[in-house]
Every structure is written in C-alpha cells, then in structure tokens.
Amino acid sequence: MIKIDINLKNEKEAVELVSKLSTCSVNIDMIYGHYIVDAKSILGVLSVAAGKTVTLAIYADEIGDVEDKIRDFVKK
Template sequence: MYKIPVYLSDMKEVIRFVDKINTFEYNCDLCCGSYVVDAKSLLGVATLKGSSNVELIIHADKIDVLMKNIELNYC
C-alpha cells in the first residue's frame, strides 16, 4: 500500500484524475481526515475538490505507471 498526497483544484482536474485512475485494475482510495472515498468514483472524488491534506491510497505493489500518469496532481 502506498500513500501519496494529491491536490485537485477544480472539476476538470477531478475528471482527468478519475479517468486516469480508472485505467488501472487495482483499488485506490482518497482520504481526507476521517473521510475516505473510492478514487474511481467521480462523485466521491468531487466532494474532496479543493481540500487540503488529501492522500491517495493505492492498494498495489507496483505503481510506477500510475505515478507517471498522475504526476501533475502531486502536492
């Protein structure tokens, strides 16, 4: 499991982020405090838009390709 801080400032970024995450088979969640949403859910991710301290939790062993795809959303 990996934890990566991310920031999604607007709805366009949210849509791009969810589209990229959905191309991968493994499970991913977004966590902000005690609030956890499925990172593949557009509605769930949209609720965290503009929030600080958001972490992407990736449930996989090898994440190199995913990291290259979402590099613009790192904090």
C-alpha cells in the same frame, strides 16, 4: 499500500484524475480527514476532493503505471 498526497485545484482536475485512474487495474482510495472514497468514483471524488489536498492510498506493492497518471497532481 502506498500513500501519496495530491492537490486538486478544482472540479475539472478531479474529473481528469478520475478519468486517468479508471484505467488502472489496482484499487485506489482517496482519503480526506476521516472520509475515504473510491478514487475511481467521480461522485466520491467530487464530494471530498475538489479544491483540497488529499491522500491517495494505492493498494499495490509498486506504484507502476499509476505514477505517470498522477504526476501532474502530486503535491509539491
């Protein structure tokens, strides 16, 4: 499992992220505090992530194609 912190400034960015992650073949969860939601679920992501810094848990040995999709959201 690989964990990466990302920033989502607003709902538009949350929708964009879910759209990009939906094409990935690996499982990805979004973690905020004690909440864990499927990062490919628009309802789950909107309920916890808009306007916040969250952690993506990518269930793979290598980040692979996910890295290109989340590059704009990675916390700097």
